[in-house]
Amino acid sequence: MHGFRxxxxxxxxxxxxxxxGIARVKFFAEIADLANGGRTLQGHARTALYARHDQVMVDD
Structure with missing residues (x-):
């Protein structure tokens, strides 16, 4: 496990x-699209994004 902060x-x-290379390009492209559009995801939408890209977020 690793993280950035x-x-x-x-x-x-x-x-x-x-x-x-691994299939991470789509994850970062989707995050960039959200940021460029001034949008954020909450709740189930955020969980679904992470699940689509095999991403696990770790709390501080």
Whole structure:
């Protein structure tokens, strides 16, 4: 298990490389579409997004 977090108020970015590539592109594309549209997901919609992409979120 691993995670990423920005512990400051400053904006940050990071680059993720998968070698060999795995099917994560669709997950990040869907997240980008949401962010670019100013939308967020809550409840069942968020759970469904994670399930579609085999993503597990870990609380702080």
């Amino acid at each position: 920005n512990d400051t108020d400053d904006p940050t970015s990071f680059l993720i490389l998968y070698t060999p």
